[in-house]
Amino acid sequence: MYKRRGLLIVLSGPSGVGKGTVRKELFTQPDTNYEYSISMTTRSPRVGEVDGVDYFFKTRAEFEDLIEQGKLLEYAEYVGNYYGTPIDYVDETLDAGRDVFLEIEVVGAAQVRAKAPNGLFIFLAPPSLLALQDRLVGRGTECSDVIASRIQKAREELEMMNLYDYVVENDEVSKACDKINAIVVAEHCRRERVEKRYLRMLRGE
Amino acid sequence: MYKRRGLLIVLSGPSGVGKGTVRKELFTQPDTNYEYSISMTTRSPRVGEVDGVDYFFKTRAEFEDLIEQGKLLEYAEYVGNYYGTPIDYVDETLDAGRDVFLEIEVVGAAQVRAKAPNGLFIFLAPPSLLALQDRLVGRGTECSDVIASRIQKAREELEMMNLYDYVVENDEVSKACDKINAIVVAEHCRRERVEKRYLRMLRGE
Numbered sequence: 534m535y536k537r538r539g540l541l542i543v544l545s546g547p548s549g550v551g552k553g554t555v556r557k558e559l560f561t562q563p564d565t566n567y568e569y570s571i572s573m574t575t576r577s578p579r580v581g582e583v584d585g586v587d588y589f590f591k592t593r594a595e596f597e598d599l600i601e602q603g604k605l606l607e608y609a610e611y612v613g614n615y616y617g618t619p620i621d622y623v624d625e626t627l628d629a630g631r632d633v634f635l636e637i638e639v640v641g642a643a644q645v646r647a648k649a650p651n652g653l654f655i656f657l658a659p660p661s662l663l664a665l666q667d668r669l670v671g672r673g674t675e676c677s678d679v680i681a682s683r684i685q686k687a688r689e690e691l692e693m694m695n696l697y698d699y700v701v702e703n704d705e706v707s708k709a710c711d712k713i714n715a716i717v718v719a720e721h722c723r724r725e726r727v728e729k730r731y732l733r734m735l736r737g738e
Numbered sequence: 739m740y741k742r743r744g745l746l747i748v749l750s751g752p753s754g755v756g757k758g759t760v761r762k763e764l765f766t767q768p769d770t771n772y773e774y775s776i777s778m779t780t781r782s783p784r785v786g787e788v789d790g791v792d793y794f795f796k797t798r799a800e801f802e803d804l805i806e807q808g809k810l811l812e813y814a815e816y817v818g819n820y821y822g823t824p825i826d827y828v829d830e831t832l833d834a835g836r837d838v839f840l841e842i843e844v845v846g847a848a849q850v851r852a853k854a855p856n857g858l859f860i861f862l863a864p865p866s867l868l869a870l871q872d873r874l875v876g877r878g879t880e881c882s883d884v885i886a887s888r889i890q891k892a893r894e895e896l897e898m899m900n901l902y903d904y905v906v907e908n909d910e911v912s913k914a915c916d917k918i919n920a921i922v923v924a925e926h927c928r929r930e931r932v933e934k935r936y937l938r939m940l941r942g943e
Contacts, residue, residue, distance in 0.1 A: 719924035
C-alpha cells in the first residue's frame with residue numbers, strides 16, 4: 534500500500550554561523566515534527582556526553598569499517614577525528630514516513646546532495662547581506678579595506694550556497710527557526726512531491 | 739540603490755474548491771503581509787458591492803480598450819462578462835517591494851504564468867487525494883463506478899496542477915491558510931531569489 538516517505542532535511546552553512554544553536558532551538562519546540570539524526574564520531578566523549586544521545590562514539594577501526602561497508606551517508610575528518618551520519622537510521626526513519634533532520638558541515642552536505650538529490654537543503658547564512666547593504670549605502674564610516682573584505686566574503690558565501698535549495702539568514706535564532714519550519718511545510722506542498730504521491734497512489738502502490 | 743521587488747502570489751484551482759473563502763480568510767488575518775489585487779469586471783455590481791473595493795466596475799467598451807492597450811495581466815470571459823487583473827496596480831505594488839496576491843481562475847493563472855514566470859503559483863486542490871486513498875484501500879463500500887470516476891477526477895486535477903509550484907489541499911480553510919503563509923515565507927528564502935538579491939547588491943544596484 535502507498536506510504537508517504539519522509540523528507541530528508543539538511544541544515545548546513547559556514548562554520549561559526551550558529552547551526553548547532555538553531556538546531557537545538559528547533560528541537561526544544563514542542564511541535565517539532567522531525568527526527569534528529571545523531572552523528573557518529575571517533576573523538577572521545579566529553580564530560581556529560583552520552584553515547585547514543587549526543588553522538589554514537591566509535592573507535593577509528595569501527596568507523597573505517599562502516600565507511601568500507603557504505604554505512605555512512607556522509608563523513609569527514611576534522612582535526613584527526615571522523616564525524617559522520619549513519620545511513621541505516623536515516624533510511625529507516627524516512628521509510629517510516631518521518632522527516633529526518635541533519636545538521637552537518639558543508640563538506641558533508643555536498644556528499645548528501647550527491648546521494649539524496651531530493652533532499653531539502655537549507656543554507657544558514659550569517660546576516661551579512663543586510664550588514665553589507667548598510668555598509669554599501671555608506672551609513673557606516675568603515676575604510677574601504679573592510680568593505681572590500683566584506684564583499685569578498687559575500688562572494689564566497691554566494692559560491693557556497695549554490696548547492697542549496699533555501700537560504701536562511703541567521704539574524705535571530707527564533708526567526709531562523711520559524712523560517713526553517715515554514716520551509717519544511719512548504720516543501721511538503723511542492724507540486725513535484727504532491728504529484729509523485731498522487732501518481733504512486735493511482736498506480737496502487 | 740538596491741530595492742527588493744515584491745513577490746507575485748497567484749492562488750488558483752478548480753472552480754468550487756473554495757479559493758474565495760481561503761483568500762478572504764487570509765486577508766482577515768492581522769499579520770497578512772500581502773496586497774490584494776482587486777479584479778476588474780464588466781458585470782453589474784451586486785447589492786452592497788463597492789467600486790474599487792470588491793471590483794473595479796467597467797463597461798464592456800472600457801474593458802476592451804484596456805485589453806487593447808495591454809493593461810490587463812490576465813482576463814477571461816465568463817457567462818457574458820469579462821473579469822481581469824489590471825496590470826498597473828500589480829506592477830507598482832511589486833516595484834514598491836510589496837507582495838501582491840491574486841485569486842483567479844485557472845485560465846487566468848495560465849496567462850499570468852506566461853507573463854510572470856517568476857511568480858509563485860499555488861494550486862488549491864480539493865481534499866480528494868486523501869478521500870481517494872481511503873477509497874482505494876477499501877475502507878468504504880462504494881461501487882467501482884464511483885471509484886473509477888474519482889480516479890478520473892484525480893487524473894484531471896493532476897493535469898491541471900502541472901503549471902503550479904505548490905499544491906495545497908483545502909481540507910480545512912485555516913490549515914490551507916497556514917500552508918499558504920508558510921509557502922510565501924519559504925519562497926522568499928529560495929536560493930535563486932536570495933542569490934539574485936545578493937548579486938544585485940554586489941553590483942551596487
